[in-house]
Amino acid sequence: MEQKLPNALQNINEIYELSGDKKAVLFLDYDGTLTPIVSDPEEAKLPGKTRSALEQLSKIINVAVISGRDRKDILSFIDINTLFYAGSHGFDISGPDGMEMQYEEGKKTLPSLDKAEEKLKEKLKNIKGSQLERKKYAIAVHYRNVQEEKVDELKSIVEEVLQSDEKLKKGSGKKILELKPNLNWHKGKALQWLMKELELSKEEYMPIFIGDDITDEDALKAIKDYGVGILVGSHDQETHATYQLKDTTEVVEFLQKLQQRLTK
Template sequence: MSEELKPTIQAIILDMDGVITDSARLHARAWKQMFDAFLEKLPGEQQPPLDLPRDYKRYIDGISRLDGVRAFLQSRNLHLPEGDPDDGPEAESIVGLGKRKNAFFLELMEKEGVDVFPDTLEMLKKWKKEGIKLGVISASRNCRKILESAGLLHWFDVRVDGETARREQLPGKPAPDVFLRAMQELKASPEHTLVVEDAIAGIKAAKRGHFTRVIGVARNGETEELLDAGADQVVKQLTEIDTYMETTSRAQLPDSLPHALESMQQIFSEMNGKKPVLFFDYDGTLTPIVDDPDAAVLTDGNKKVLADLAEEFTVAIISGRGLSDLRSKVGLDQLIYAGSHGFEISGPDGLEMQYEPGQEILPLLDQVEKAVKKRIQSIEGCEVERKKYAIAVHYRKVEKSRVKELKQAVAEVMEGKEQLKLGKGKKIREIKPNLDWHKGHALNWLLDKLDLARKRHQPIFIGDDITDEDALRFLQGTGILVGTHGEETHANYRLNDTEEVYEFLAQLRRWQEPAPK
């Protein structure tokens, strides 16, 4: 990573249960103990007990105590009066059940104590050392008591918990109010604040708050659910989180971005005489997205455009495709190629790099590739593409009714594979090494390796997919999004399709040509 990189994350807001402490385990047991006893006493047909993997995550996790009671009862078509704030835990009301659950929880906490996740403690120390302000949020009214029990209360500059929400009448998750309240007290802004959550409701709440980055923590293999809820990244441990991001731009919806072709004078002005350094994604950027990845080839005319550009500028393609596949598709020796999201790099004048930690994971990728193929072999239309450092599962041709089944199958194969992580893209699920390396790191590595100082050069990155956001977040230059990937972006400008990409490049080259004498 470049020595010039500075952390632009100024504040981090963490959920407590399941992210900082293992109290989520105690909460889940208390909920089950309370509801199982309640359901067993109901007259009529016997209700099944609370199912922790299904019911707890779906109806209770991450929201306030009373909202959890209401949601679970509604899921079973059961009705109770709301009750009165003065109701005791013996009352057959929503308030009473909430207090009954809390009594069970406090008993468990007193008996077993609360542990802190070691990876969280390690990162709290790191972030404090970096001067990052820390906030903790929780739907629990026992937040202070739990943090004190764990010896963590002093680590946090701000605490917004269930007591705060009750006192200030803040709506619970998935409303973003608790996060926004914590951010306000931290005197931060959304574009400089990172949120770490383990609950689906929490991920949705943070996304509604428009924070620059929302991290999901899947300690028990809930990767797919957190990604579907909107997490920008899912990790198994907090030590996988990278807070170094050069860009200070706030994520926006693609439609709100200025159109690059209509903003050429502004883009030229921002360059301020610097020489462009061009970075491209491949699929969806230099070639249109097609059903068959092997059919995504450059036209002779577009290949000539890239060759002509390479005579004037440094040109690199950073793609999820494997390096050998990428080189064969483009076929221009004067370009730099970064394959497998930057894990393998090759270029002119002997430029070569293999990200060494990734090589240790290759045998595991071989095993997972076989397991994935076996699990989804009955699903027509899916394609498993093996790259050296990644496995791409394409489902563009899969019937909509079976896409969920495919995603679930991939997620199940990934369970327990802590050395790997699951990413998403346009009609794709991608399995990659769970390492702190991606397109953004590769881009900055190339700038340093080739001595392309920011004072003299203007990096321009053009991409279209969610994985390109890694480069756009790290970019200190001009970021352009092609089309849309359906989520917010850190790009500065937009283009509609690949045809407009080549029109942009033509205008860029004309701008760089010396005026006739």
């Protein structure tokens, strides 16, 4: 589904006006937002310009990355100690001054994820190009490099494994299927938890969330009434975003302009 929204770069002054006297707080996805989507997830390195913009911004406002990736992986990719990191769609959070949080109910699903991982390893071993990525609180099955005629078989295998354990549910994205804890916790809940934990009230702070995929919609929906949601590119569902950026190049441009504005 092709989304057509006002461009956030072209309308950046309007976004500043929306904030009024409120201070911005920035939340970002990683893959497809800060870095382009690549065929090998391990090669999604953070560009130098983007790292610099994040580093500068995190000195003047709160900046958090909320990713489907494992928290330790996302931390090692970015490696800026002034940022907050929420991995596995927000089940595992860390930040400056010793902040640590793991969603308690999520821990109970770890044995289910372990079993599902073993089953998927066995069942997917003959599907060439499939990639199994285990995170602490999720399992990602990448099929970007799978031949088209094998994709339905892969999806059936994932569905079969999911059906065998009611503690897990399916997540989806761009050429990826996920097995996640069957709990009411997601990127939107993690964003709200961070706002509360950091005492960033809606009356004084305006959250900006930038993301590109279906899993980012939970966060976009969470701030729709009091923040700014920006979609990078498009996906095949309705979006809760208000603005759009074409690609990761426009994202870094937006971050640079935001940093320039905030340091005036």
